[in-house]
Amino acid sequence: MNIILLGPPGAGKGTQAARLVERHGMRQLSTGDMLRAAVKAETPTGLKVKAIMDAGELVSDEIVSALISDELVALPQTVGLIFDGYPRTQAQAQQLDQILAQHRRKIDRVIELAVDEDALVERITGRFTCAHCGAGYHEKFKLPRNTDPMKCDHCGSLDFNRRDDDNEESVRTRMAEYRAKTAPILPFYEARELVSRVDGMADMDEVTEEIEQVLRQYGAE
Numbered sequence: 001m002n003i004i005l006l007g008p009p010g011a012g013k014g015t016q017a018a019r020l021v022e023r024h025g026m027r028q029l030s031t032g033d034m035l036r037a038a039v040k041a042e043t044p045t046g047l048k049v050k051a052i053m054d055a056g057e058l059v060s061d062e063i064v065s066a067l068i069s070d071e072l073v074a075l076p077q078t079v080g081l082i083f084d085g086y087p088r089t090q091a092q093a094q095q096l097d098q099i100l101a102q103h104r105r106k107i108d109r110v111i112e113l114a115v116d117e118d119a120l121v122e123r124i125t126g127r128f129t130c131a132h133c134g135a136g137y138h139e140k141f142k143l144p145r146n147t148d149p150m151k152c153d154h155c156g157s158l159d160f161n162r163r164d165d166d167n168e169e170s171v172r173t174r175m176a177e178y179r180a181k182t183a184p185i186l187p188f189y190e191a192r193e194l195v196s197r198v199d200g201m202a203d204m205d206e207v208t209e210e211i212e213q214v215l216r217q218y219g220a221e
Ligand code: AP5
Pocket: 007, 008, 009, 010, 011, 012, 013, 014, 015, 016, 031, 032, 033, 035, 052, 053, 054, 056, 057, 058, 059, 060, 061, 064, 084, 085, 086, 087, 088, 092, 123, 124, 126, 127, 128, 136, 137, 138, 139, 141, 142, 165, 174, 200, 201, 202, 203, 204, 207
């Protein structure tokens, strides 16, 4: 199955995508992660997008669609895809259709993570990740098992990072961008009866279970 996880910043797209990768061997395609890797490696794209990302604004459609297109070239058709943070505009949604068609793929389901915006700032400002393996944590909702000293559950690293755009001002801009440009692509998929709405405010494990139910319901088609 090829699915899109759609939801505002902090909705849990990355958290849930990582679980699907682990459980089903699907492949997570996160444009946010790809762009952060480009920034870190100081590639020409990375240098171009850093300030835009830090401000919480959207990077150009051309840049992100090219990243997705490049990733798909190397992926066997049998691997299911999870789009995380892409598409984010009407133009990207159309570009994605074209890219998938070139690979004889299609979107099977769009899973909307419905969340209460007031909770998102807390989720995002409390977030941190393992500097070594990238596993995601939260100060209040998901601490590593070992906290003294703080140690990654997955790789044992003692180093953790916070994202440069995880501050309140950038988060507010990211939410505004979501409302103005990303939420309006839902009707594009609703018209094709592809959207399932999941309660993103529930406990992380419950959200995973709801997503699993959607996959079971539509996976056999
Ligand atoms: P991107 O990296 O996609 O960021 P985002 O959309 O703002 O979303 P986040 O990654 O912040 O949230 P998430 O939904 O993954 O939440 P998470 O699972 O981590 O994009 C960053 C920037 O890159 C953009 O602003 C833009 O500049 C650029 N960009 C990227 N893609 C682009 C595109 N297609 N077009 C143009 N520009 C693009 O969860 C958050 C926290 O909450 C975690 O700490 C987690 O532990 C916790 N949590 C998760 N679920 C729960 C739960 N159910 N209960 C309690 N806590 C929870």
